[in-house]
Amino acid sequence: MPLDPLLPVQLVERRGDWGHIRCANGWAAWVDGRLLVAVPDDPPAGGDPGGTADPRxxxxxxxxxxxxxxxxxxGLAAGATDGEAFEARTRGLRIGLVVDGASTWVYDPQEGRWLYGDGRRLSPYATDRPVDGADDTGRAPARLVAPEGER
Incomplete structure (x- = not known):
């Protein structure tokens, strides 16, 4: 059963590539731990002075x-490009943008992180790279979010 997009889960245990997670409603499951994204904080409240990056x-x-x-x-749909060329052209491409009213979450592939925005500024929100607080085994902090479609 797929989990909701950006559902916060607690990482209880890691075994190899697998992660045992627990949801706020008490539901628990083993998931592909490689697909969990560390989320250091909730989105900043309005007027957060820490967010200064211009979103434009x-x-x-x-x-x-x-x-x-x-x-x-x-090109692929028109038959001008075959599947192999399409794959080569899009290899490594990562794009992410969620807009929910005045709130936005934008993925920055150069930094490997998501930023939360309120239209005026962006603040770091989540990362797909090791973050402060990870232990020597490479385990991420306990609060994680699994990306949509990869659960």
């Missing part, structure tokens, strides 16, 4: 990456 440059990069992906999809 990152949004422009997201827009350019999406246009490139769209062109690759159109």
């Amino acid at each position: 440059p990152l949004l422009a990069r997201v827009e350019q990456a999406l246009a490139g992906y769209r062109a690759a999809v159109e």
